[in-house]
Amino acid sequence: MVPFHHNMTSLAYAHYTVDSAPIEALSEPPSNPSHSPPLSTTSSDDNIPTRGRLDAHRPRLGSRKSSGTMIIPRDSPRVEMAPGEEEYEPDDVRSMSPRRTSEVIEKLGEDARRNLIEYVSDSEPCCFDANDMLFRQAQALRASLMAIVDRVEAVKIEHEKLEGGNKFLQSYIGELIQTSKITSAAPSKKGKSRNVK
Template identity: 50%
Template sequence: MSSITSPHPQALPASLRSSGSSSSSSSVHEADTVTPQQNLKRPRLLSRKSSGTIIVPREARTEMNDEDEDFDEDDARAMSPRRSSQDLEKMGQEARAHLDAHAKTLQKSLLEIFNRIEAVKEEHDKLDNNNKFLQKYIGDLMSTSKITSTGGSGGGRKR
């Protein structure tokens, strides 16, 4: 029997990993071999015991009033007291009033910004018109200076 080659020799049983075997020991060799199906079985898991239900003993309920609770200043429960509906309504009205005042302030500043933009646009238009006027004036001066310079020197040569 020829030797069995496998890309992973550790996957084969030790009896199959041997390099040579004779035909006389083949019956003994076959009895010792483990089939790959038997080798791949998972070990059985031990059965777990149920943890059961958690039993909590009943205790008598004690009702507490808001005045009964005293907490330190650093205690989180003292920092977030329970509020009544009147307190919540009052807080809601204060928040609305604060938001209204903030909205009015923002609208006022927006109107001021808009007015400033309009003033800047007017100044820009004024400067643009003045710039165009000056460019035209300079252009007219240049053309008249060319006419006078060519006319005056040309007349002097002809004499």
Template identity: 45%
Template sequence: MSSSTSIPNIHEPAPDHTSLSSSSSSSLHDEPMPQTLRRPKMTSRKSSGTIIVPRETGKIEMNMGDEVFDADDARAMSPRRSSQDLEKMSQDARTQLNEFVLPSMTHAQVLQKSLLEIFNRIEAVKEEHDKLDNNNKFLQKYIGDLMSTSKITSTGSSGRKK
């Protein structure tokens, strides 16, 4: 392979240009070639793919107590409930619903009726207030008319005496 026509290859080290200037080409082949650095194989990395379990494997599911958690692990702090515990909890919830929510519905109906009565009373008071306000305006006008009439009559009689 001549040095003037060679094409660089990534798998071979680049030729040393200082040795090309020497007169003999045999000195290139006599010197040890530096090794190129190769990437290490990735045997230490674990696959992040799915775990494939062969069909012949007898035990796939985990049983209670197979996993052991540290005391500060959140999974150890909330134990799994059995079906009996869940049934008891749902029965307790139904009992509380019947004891507190349903009577409070009748209590809510009583409150609603009371609020309706208060609203009706407020409407009646508003009507009475409007009537009194109209009567008050009428009386003020009547008194004003009487006062103006009494001034006219009092000035008219005093003017005649002069």
């Protein structure tokens, strides 16, 4: 029994000596200091992200312009423009009436006729005796202006016909409505008279 106990002790010491050797080797400092990585504080400072520096220059939320200022509330008095604030040029479509009366059409025809007469009086054929080409161009322009005047007259006549037809239709529709009211009220009266009998 004693030798066996001695062997166990030797094995235990051997295990201790084997395990302790690597620990002592690891705890020793490196023999060659030239291969150790240099420790510098400047490199670590350079590797720090500059997020904090950028956040310092970032504008605050209070200084930014909110998009809510571009939205007009529904109950605001400035939702629609006042009638006097809308200014359009005379040739603008928005300043023209979509429907012209017979008086406006007649005035347009008179203006076109007057402009034609003024143009013809200013461009007499005697002024173009020296140049036949200009005289022919003036004749063609005069013919086109006359055609425009004729077209205005035709449109005026058609407009008067449409106005007459519109009045006739309005009177006819009014008569139909009156007739329908009379016919709808008549059966109810007959029914009441039968119930009384």
